[in-house]
Amino acid sequence: MKHSTLVLFICLLSGVFSAxxxxxxxxxxxxxxxxIYHLKTERQIARVDSFLSAAYLPALHRxxxxxxxxxxxxxxxxxxxxIYVLVPFRSLEQFEKLASVLDxxxxxxxxxxxxxNAAYNDMPYARLENILLKAFRDHPVMDMPKLTSPKNDRVxxxxxxxxxxxKYHANKVKMFNDGNEIGLFRRLGFNAVFYGxxxxxxxxxxxxxxxxxxxxxxxxxHWKSFGGDAEWKKLSAMEEYKNNVSRNTQYFLRPVEYSDI
Numbered sequence: 312m313k314h315s316t317l318v319l320f321i322c323l324l325s326g327v328f329s330a331x332x333x334x335x336x337x338x339x340x341x342x343x344x345x346x347i348y349h350l351k352t353e354r355q356i357a358r359v360d361s362f363l364s365a366a367y368l369p370a371l372h373r374x375x376x377x378x379x380x381x382x383x384x385x386x387x388x389x390x391x392x393x394i395y396v397l398v399p400f401r402s403l404e405q406f407e408k409l410a411s412v413l414d415x416x417x418x419x420x421x422x423x424x425x426x427x428n429a430a431y432n433d434m435p436y437a438r439l440e441n442i443l444l445k446a447f448r449d450h451p452v453m454d455m456p457k458l459t460s461p462k463n464d465r466v467x468x469x470x471x472x473x474x475x476x477x478k479y480h481a482n483k484v485k486m487f488n489d490g491n492e493i494g495l496f497r498r499l500g501f502n503a504v505f506y507g508x509x510x511x512x513x514x515x516x517x518x519x520x521x522x523x524x525x526x527x528x529x530x531x532x533h534w535k536s537f538g539g540d541a542e543w544k545k546l547s548a549m550e551e552y553k554n555n556v557s558r559n560t561q562y563f564l565r566p567v568e569y570s571d572i
Contacts, residue, residue, distance in 0.1 A: 340446040341453060342400045343507050345519070347440040350392040358426060358435040359394055364569040366423030371398065373419075374412045375405075378455065380504070380572035382467055382564035395469070395564060397521075397572065399453045399505075406443070444507030444519060449488045455572065456502040456523035462566050466524045467504075473517040473558040480516035483555040484508055487518075490546050496522065499536055504572060514560075 348359050368379050380397035387393070400406040413419055420427065426435050446452065458465055474480035487493050487506060496503055506520040524530035537543055546552065566572060 339401060340448065340451040341505075342403055342406055343444040343446065343453070343505055344396075344398045344400065344406065345442040345444070346396040346398070347442070348394040348396070348436045349438040349440065350394065351437050352392075355434075355436055356392055356394065358429075360567070362423050362426035362435065363394070363396065364567075366419050366426070367396075368569065368571070369422070370413055370416050370419035371409075373416065374409065376400070378453065378571040381567045381570040382469075383567060385466065385563045385565050395562075397504075440513070442509060442512040442519070444505075444509050444512075447484065447487055447493065447506040447508065447518075449493045450503065450506045453505045453572075454503060456504060458502060458523060458525050460525035460529075462568060462570075464526045465565060466527050466530045467521055467564040467566060468524070468530060469519065469521045469562040469564055471509075471514060471517050471519045471558075471560040471562075472556045473514055473560070474555055475557045477516050479555045479557075480508075480518070482552060484518055486546070486552045486555065490549075490552060491542075492546065495537070495540065495542050495546070498542075499533060499540065501533055501537075 350356050350359065363381055368381070371379050376398060378399065380395075382395040382397070384393055400409075429435050456465075456467075472483055474483055493503075493506060501522040502524065504521040504523060507518065509515055509517050509519060522533075524533060
């Protein structure tokens with residue numbers, strides 16, 4: 312092949328790839344499962360901790376889910392002890408197939424036998440709550456927090472924003488994306504792990520997101536900065552986004568030592 316012909320061929324090929332890449336879809340939006348264990352006793356906490364650390368997380372890692380978060384409230388309600396588990400999925404299909412994947416994992420069955428085969432009168436937890444979310448358009452995949460403090464000092468703030476109706480809920484999601492509320496959190500260094508629209512849960516219509524901080528003082532300083540930020544003042548004053556949150560619930564969590572996040 313002559314040099315001029317080769318150059319022409321490379322240029323044409325480059326154009327084909329450029330055109331193809333221009334039409335490639337953006338990275339797929341993840342789905343998140345938040346499992347909330349409701350427990351009554353310290354013995355139940357110990358059993359679930361043992362199951363998660365020795366059986367569940369290693370099995371998820373083998374299934375291709377590299378980063379799983381496990382958290383406990385910084386201040387536990389003694390009447391309703393809790394453990395939170397955050398599991399990211401590449402697709403709904405991966406979420407749907409997980410149970411069958413775990414059923415075939417012999418190491419999981421062996422390591423988790425005490426939990427999996429618990430008797431009806433020796434339950435490892437009181438109830439198990441599940442929330443399923445889809446990542447926001449402008450934050451399609453989970454981020455790992457960039458924190459420097461020890462895990463037992465960190466504050467992970469999980470927030471749930473409930474809206475009066477589905478239309479107001481869609482408006483609040485739009486505020487995060489088109490209104491650049493996500494960008495505001497990013498600019499101010501909130502170390503967000505995820506933003507998700509709840510598609511199955513007990514407080515719908517709502518969205519949830521998780522921000523992370525080195526400690527409580529760091530958390531308070533960030534929110535003070537947020538409240539005084541000119542961009543936020545302008546955004547929150549816009550008539551377009553009025554009344555789109557009817558309830559804001561905050562959960563202050565801390566990662567356990569075996570958490571990946």
